[in-house]
Amino acid sequence: MSQCSRRKFLKAGLAAGAIAGVANLPLRAARGTATDWVTLGKSGVKVTRLAFGTGTFSGQVQRDLGQDQFNRLVRHAYDNGIRFFETSETYGDMHRMLGIALKGIPRDSYRLMSKVTTREGVNPQAKIDELRRLASTEYFDIMLMHYQHVGSWPADTVLAGRHPGSQSKAGRGGLWSLGPRAAGAAPHARK
Amino acid sequence: MGYGASVHGLPALRRMPGNKWLEIAMIRMNHKGTRMDAEDFDTNGPGNVPEVVTHVKQVRADGMGVISMKLVGEGAFTSRADRQAAMKFAFNNAGVDAVTVGYKNAAEIDEAIENLNLALA
Numbered sequence: 001m002s003q004c005s006r007r008k009f010l011k012a013g014l015a016a017g018a019i020a021g022v023a024n025l026p027l028r029a030a031r032g033t034a035t036d037w038v039t040l041g042k043s044g045v046k047v048t049r050l051a052f053g054t055g056t057f058s059g060q061v062q063r064d065l066g067q068d069q070f071n072r073l074v075r076h077a078y079d080n081g082i083r084f085f086e087t088s089e090t091y092g093d094m095h096r097m098l099g100i101a102l103k104g105i106p107r108d109s110y111r112l113m114s115k116v117t118t119r120e121g122v123n124p125q126a127k128i129d130e131l132r133r134l135a136s137t138e139y140f141d142i143m144l145m146h147y148q149h150v151g152s153w154p155a156d157t158v159l160a161g162r163h164p165g166s167q168s169k170a171g172r173g174g175l176w177s178l179g180p181r182a183a184g185a186a187p188h189a190r191k
Numbered sequence: 192m193g194y195g196a197s198v199h200g201l202p203a204l205r206r207m208p209g210n211k212w213l214e215i216a217m218i219r220m221n222h223k224g225t226r227m228d229a230e231d232f233d234t235n236g237p238g239n240v241p242e243v244v245t246h247v248k249q250v251r252a253d254g255m256g257v258i259s260m261k262l263v264g265e266g267a268f269t270s271r272a273d274r275q276a277a278m279k280f281a282f283n284n285a286g287v288d289a290v291t292v293g294y295k296n297a298a299e300i301d302e303a304i305e306n307l308n309l310a311l312a
Contacts, residue, residue, distance in 0.1 A: 034307035038288050040256025043193030043214035049282075049289050050307050052300075053260065056293030065295065076297045080304060086258075086291050113258075115197055115217075142193040144217055149232040151202035154210060 035081030045141055047111045051084040052077045054098055059091030067097055074101035078110065088115040088146055089131060099136035112137055115146035118157045195255065200232025201239060208249035215256045218247055220287060222280035223273070225264035244285045251286060259287040262303075271302065278303075278310040 034050040054062045087094045116127050195215030198204045207216050219227045227238025262277045281287045292303045
């Protein structure tokens, strides 16, 4: 976190110590159901509490179902109120299979999340566009940088000239423009 | 559109709190620490549940939304009691916003819905 001041870093550390003492105390979450729509913090994106994941053993379990059975599974989830579907660049063929399974369902009735692996030599925007085409979608509602696994990742992970160590909100452009409805313009994403 | 990161391992997870860029954090969570974050990001050993929960609360206090995975311990939770306990722990102790589960049949979807409904009852 190269641009994070030492004061902020220390402040965060003190807060961590204060919170650590109560880490396991029950919070008693708000009452509700698995298929309620909830807002994911400051992203403003609303999703159902329960998502449909496609990455069991990197997607092998879902791929092995075959397209027809996978279609039925996605429809069963949708028909029972799950409207949050998620996949990843690393889950093999799952973007394509999920895109086929969701075909015909109104795009604004569900949320779609993907994850892109960050590595040198790969243009993140080009990769996201590729994933968008594979998933047959004009846009993703959520995009995550996948599998950050070292302590230096906020400074190391450079995405379209920006990195998550940046404290500047101006850094939000570029990478996170996902096609025709660029820069967060998914029409329902912040409803 | 929301943007964020998924992390594996405590060294990476520790860098999420206080990050002004992230809006969404994807963090592994269950009551047993199975396939959760430890010092070694690549271990199959148990994760540090108290520390992970601490960081979930920190990033939520920072305004991030939290999505969790490993609610069935990557298939390790063969008893329904464990799968129910994982849902309860994720929402009632850690306070995550949403969870993702991978399914291979309709019965697993139905059960996950029931388990989460029970956790929130």
